[in-house]
Amino acid sequence: xxxxxxxxxxxxxxxxxxxxxxxxxxxxxxxxxxxxxxxxxxxxxxxxxxxxxxxxxxxxxxxxxxxxxxxxxxxxxxxxxxxxxxxxxxxxxxxxxxxxxxxxxxxxxxxxxxxxxxxxxxxxxxxxxxx
Numbered sequence: 001x002x003x004x005x006x007x008x009x010x011x012x013x014x015x016x017x018x019x020x021x022x023x024x025x026x027x028x029x030x031x032x033x034x035x036x037x038x039x040x041x042x043x044x045x046x047x048x049x050x051x052x053x054x055x056x057x058x059x060x061x062x063x064x065x066x067x068x069x070x071x072x073x074x075x076x077x078x079x080x081x082x083x084x085x086x087x088x089x090x091x092x093x094x095x096x097x098x099x100x101x102x103x104x105x106x107x108x109x110x111x112x113x114x115x116x117x118x119x120x121x122x123x124x125x126x127x128x129x130x131x
Contacts, residue, residue: 002104003077003078003079003102003103003106008071008102008106009069009081010106012081012098014026016064016066019059025052031048031051032103032105035047037111038110038112039058040113040114044110062087064088065086066083066084067083067086068083068084070083074101077104078102078103078104079101080099081102082098082100083098083100084098094116097113097114098114
């Protein structure tokens with residue numbers, strides 16, 4: 001199946017919509033069987049079942065606000081989608097970027113979350129999180 005930029009965008013938008021609604025079963029179902037969720041300070045979580053479990057434990061009360069999107073076609077009808085924005089928790093808000101790879105079946109091969117913060121901002125987050 002040929003995946004268009006519009007389909008790639010729809011897949012990533014479904015990720016954000018379901019994530020923000022706390023519908024982690026739906027979020028995890030967007031991943032391929034060997035799909036990976038890679039978050040800061042932790043290893044990769046692989047497969048929809050483990051991704052769902054991870055999100056249910058770690059992502060409650062989080063919201064993600066995508067702001068800027070860029071799309072790059074890859075080989076084999078795959079897409080790379082880079083999104084920058086913010087993640088908000090009950091304790092803090094931080095700038096992040098997401099790097100998604102989407103296969104030719106419109107499934108997420110990987111989603112990597114990267115903090116975009118200075119060392120001072122990260123130290124402040126740590127201080128806030130420990131209070």
